[in-house]
Amino acid sequence: MTTSQPPKPTAAELEMLRILWQLGPSTAKQVHQTAVETRPEMAYATVLRLLQVMHTKGILTRDESQRAHVYAPAQEQDSTQTGLIRDLIQKAFAGSGKALVLAALRGHVTDKEREEIQSILDREK
Structure with a gap:
């Protein structure tokens, strides 16, 4: 079900x-x-x-x-946002999460946010 x-x-x-x-x-x-x-x-x-x-x-x-x-x-914030992102990736970026991230990095992220993102990526290696 x-x-x-x-x-x-x-x-x-x-x-x-x-x-x-x-x-x-x-x-x-x-x-x-x-x-x-x-x-x-x-x-x-x-x-x-x-x-x-x-x-x-x-x-x-x-x-x-x-x-x-x-x-x-009715749903947690993360759950709602994840669903919206999933739909956006499918509709606007042909299913490519990478394309979404690159579009976001091209002008919607401050230098400080970019450093934080890089730090997270470095920790995940």
């Missing part, structure tokens, strides 16, 4: 997931308060609706034991 994975989150849903990964299980009000720090135009109703849709899709769990429902990601 196979377990089905939740659908891939949209860009807006990923924004909500990033907030929940940062805060931990939270109410819609807490998620909204954090979201408006970077997106002041984000309405509470929009955040609540996104969280409800994400729960329906299986991306979030919801604790309904209290008056204010508490939302949490």
